[in-house]
Amino acid sequence: MAATVLDVRNVYKKFKRGELYDSLRDLLPAIARRIARPELKEREFWALRDVSFDVERGEAFGIVGANGAGKSTMLKLLTGIMPPTSGSIHVTGRLSALIEVSAGFHPDLTGRENILLNGTILGLKREQIRQRFDAIVAFSGLESFIDTPVKRYSSGMFARLGFSVAAHVDPDILLVDEVLSVGDYLFQRKCIERMNEVIANGATVVFVSHNLRAVTNLCKRSVFIEKGAVCMLGPTAEVVREYMSHGQEDRAKAERDVMITRVTVHDVAGPRVEFDSDSKLRITVEARARTPHEDMSVVIQVVDDDQYPIFDTCTQRLGRGALSLDSGSTLTCTFEIDLGLAEGGYHVNAFLHRYVTNSPYDRWIGAATFFIAGTPEVRGLLNLHPKLLSCAIESRAPDPVVGALPPRRDDPE
Amino acid sequence: MNADDPRTLVSSFGGGRRSGLLGVVPAAVREVVERRDLLYMITWREIRIRYKQSVIGVLWAVLMPMVIVSAGVIVRLAFATLSGSPMKLTDLTSVTVKAAPWAFLVASLRFGTNSLVSNTSLVTKIYLPRLIFPLAAVASQLIDFLVATGIIVILLALAGAGVSLNILWVPFLLLGIVMLAVGLAILLSAASLFFRDVKYIVEVLLTFAIFFTPVFYESSLLGRWAPLLLLNPVSPLLEALSTAVVEHRSPGGPWLAYSFSVATVLLIGSVLAFKKLEPLFAESV
Numbered sequence: 238m239a240a241t242v243l244d245v246r247n248v249y250k251k252f253k254r255g256e257l258y259d260s261l262r263d264l265l266p267a268i269a270r271r272i273a274r275p276e277l278k279e280r281e282f283w284a285l286r287d288v289s290f291d292v293e294r295g296e297a298f299g300i301v302g303a304n305g306a307g308k309s310t311m312l313k314l315l316t317g318i319m320p321p322t323s324g325s326i327h328v329t330g331r332l333s334a335l336i337e338v339s340a341g342f343h344p345d346l347t348g349r350e351n352i353l354l355n356g357t358i359l360g361l362k363r364e365q366i367r368q369r370f371d372a373i374v375a376f377s378g379l380e381s382f383i384d385t386p387v388k389r390y391s392s393g394m395f396a397r398l399g400f401s402v403a404a405h406v407d408p409d410i411l412l413v414d415e416v417l418s419v420g421d422y423l424f425q426r427k428c429i430e431r432m433n434e435v436i437a438n439g440a441t442v443v444f445v446s447h448n449l450r451a452v453t454n455l456c457k458r459s460v461f462i463e464k465g466a467v468c469m470l471g472p473t474a475e476v477v478r479e480y481m482s483h484g485q486e487d488r489a490k491a492e493r494d495v496m497i498t499r500v501t502v503h504d505v506a507g508p509r510v511e512f513d514s515d516s517k518l519r520i521t522v523e524a525r526a527r528t529p530h531e532d533m534s535v536v537i538q539v540v541d542d543d544q545y546p547i548f549d550t551c552t553q554r555l556g557r558g559a560l561s562l563d564s565g566s567t568l569t570c571t572f573e574i575d576l577g578l579a580e581g582g583y584h585v586n587a588f589l590h591r592y593v594t595n596s597p598y599d600r601w602i603g604a605a606t607f608f609i610a611g612t613p614e615v616r617g618l619l620n621l622h623p624k625l626l627s628c629a630i631e632s633r634a635p636d637p638v639v640g641a642l643p644p645r646r647d648d649p650e
Numbered sequence: 651m652n653a654d655d656p657r658t659l660v661s662s663f664g665g666g667r668r669s670g671l672l673g674v675v676p677a678a679v680r681e682v683v684e685r686r687d688l689l690y691m692i693t694w695r696e697i698r699i700r701y702k703q704s705v706i707g708v709l710w711a712v713l714m715p716m717v718i719v720s721a722g723v724i725v726r727l728a729f730a731t732l733s734g735s736p737m738k739l740t741d742l743t744s745v746t747v748k749a750a751p752w753a754f755l756v757a758s759l760r761f762g763t764n765s766l767v768s769n770t771s772l773v774t775k776i777y778l779p780r781l782i783f784p785l786a787a788v789a790s791q792l793i794d795f796l797v798a799t800g801i802i803v804i805l806l807a808l809a810g811a812g813v814s815l816n817i818l819w820v821p822f823l824l825l826g827i828v829m830l831a832v833g834l835a836i837l838l839s840a841a842s843l844f845f846r847d848v849k850y851i852v853e854v855l856l857t858f859a860i861f862f863t864p865v866f867y868e869s870s871l872l873g874r875w876a877p878l879l880l881l882n883p884v885s886p887l888l889e890a891l892s893t894a895v896v897e898h899r900s901p902g903g904p905w906l907a908y909s910f911s912v913a914t915v916l917l918i919g920s921v922l923a924f925k926k927l928e929p930l931f932a933e934s935v
Contacts, residue, residue, distance in 0.1 A: 337775040
């Protein structure tokens with residue numbers, strides 16, 4: 238039976254806007270004002286309002302939301318850096334946070350000294366650090382710089398050393414906030430693998446990230462926080478879909494003569510976020526006109542995380558003539574594509590173009606996002622569906638070492 | 651790990667957490683003891699950084715008290731010239747014995763006041779028992795003080811100051827000074843986190859404090875006004891040190907009891923205040 242290790246009940250957190258009283262000179266008039274008008278509280282606001290959720294042992298739990306929604310405040314409350322204004326938080330077990338993993342570093346100390354220092358800051362005993370020292374250094378890949386002061390490190394090296402220490406703390410509950418954005422691609426892979434290892438060892442992980450793909454991959458359940466309140470709590474795929482559709486509602490409020498109002502990614506059954514590499518994906522684009530418009534075409538584009546276009550098509554090229562909209566009418570068109578993409582996150586851009594000149598009426602970059610589930614046999618952007626046709630090893634008696642295949646040297650891991 | 655496992659620790663914030671006033675101090679001590687490795691490492695970091703990229707390194711620990719001793723020697727020389735009587739050796743040894751603990755106290759307060767503010771990134775980003783910062787500030791100064799004490803012992807021996815059983819008073823008296831240093835450092839570190847003014851007030855007070863403390867002279871010099879000087883809880887401790895080490899007499903009396911009472915109340919009060927304010931640290935820096 239799974240036990241609750243994190244229990245957050247009706248948590249409120251109040252902050253003050255603007256400067257706090259930093260010197261006595263400011264405090265005295267402020268106190269005088271307080272006494273004169275005790276109800277004066279115009280600068281306060283709620284960073285979190287009535288947030289409740291619980292996380293069970295061994296679970297990976299995601300927290301998603303826009304910037305300023307209160308995610309980081311929530312993590313600070315979970316770690317105990319700040320107390321909630323009201324409500325309660327119960328933590329069972331040793332909790333460790335991968336937030337600002339290099340906060341404890343001192344620039345003048347060497348990598349070796351900082352590992353010792355940061356390890357104790359994160360809650361290890363000196364003896365434990367000594368046992369894990371070699372593993373930490375190996376994980377960071379900084380063996381040859383370990384006796385160099387960290388002020389001479391590049392920012393990537395700095396962050397790698399920080400994560401390496403934090404990754405070896407072995408907590409019961411691990412809080413992760415955006416640390417995966419540090420380091421190069423290979424190091425990020427290493428971090429994700431390490432987190433999977435931590436989960437496999439029975440630890441609980443709370444993961445806060447804007448990287449929806451990573452959240453979807455790691456976490457079964459998530460909470461979506463908006464403006465300090467819980468918007469949705471449930472299975473990650475549903476929560477992520479809800480989160481992404483919220484951006485669309487914001488757009489619907491904007492008023493333009495002709496505009497795309499909604500872009501959804503789905504399959505035959507209905508909306509979804511994660512697809513298999515060889516499945517079919519449908520993209521539905523809805524548009525609305527306030528004044529009559531003629532000569533239009535709908536363009537969809539699939540891009541990777543760096544907005545590099547992988548593929549685009551449009552109603553014109555697919556054989557549909559110019560589209561016309563009367564005032565107040567809406568347009569809905571659905572495309573179906575064969576995926577053939579490799580593991581990763583992809584984004585959909587949608588455009589309303591003039592039929593002849595291809596100049597845009599409306600453009601929506603990042604209208605939707607979808608993920609391709611793990612494709613263990615291929616890496617990269619496309620799944621070109623490889624097959625291994627033959628692979629023969631011919632051994633010759635005098636020279637037993639030589640094989641038919643050269644050793645793999647380009648394997649990043 | 652199951653709930654019966656002794657390693658399992660349950661922590662709660664907000665809501666039900668209400669420990670009694672008297673439970674706060676033992677709980678704070680337990681928390682620091684649990685993280686003693688952290689206290690050790692932060693202290694080690696302070697010392698390591700202080701002497702990194704410095705040419706004479708640890709010798710600074712000796713040099714600073716020596717500057718105070720030299721100033722004291724000049725003051726005593728002036729006294730001797732004014733009164734017409736020659737300067738005695740005990741005058742010099744007395745100044746030396748009092749100068750080193752005084753230097754320790756001043757440095758502890760100066761360093762302790764800034765200990766939380768200068769660790770802002772740790773205070774706001776990672777949870778750890780924040781009492782460790784002022785404690786480490788005093789501890790790192792204590793190491794310097796012990797180095798300086800070693801030198802002073804050698805100097806006293808060379809000067810032929812002699813030893814008596816009264817030397818056994820020294821650890822006890824130093825404990826009183828450390829208690830005062832720790833209590834004040836805890837209080838001032840928290841105060842300066844909320845109000846940066848505290849740092850400047852402390853600077854000004856420490857600059858002139860040597861005039862209100864019998865380091866270069868004895869409180870008896872003030873005759874019937876002597877109690878005014880002894881109200882400073884450091885004064886009876888310093889004079890008792892001189893009595894035990896230089897005059898080979900047993901110190902004691904109500905003023906020493908007063909010093910220890912102040913130190914004890916200060917220490918407990920500062921921990922209580924610190925723990926009361928600690929939840930506000932992260933958002934008030």
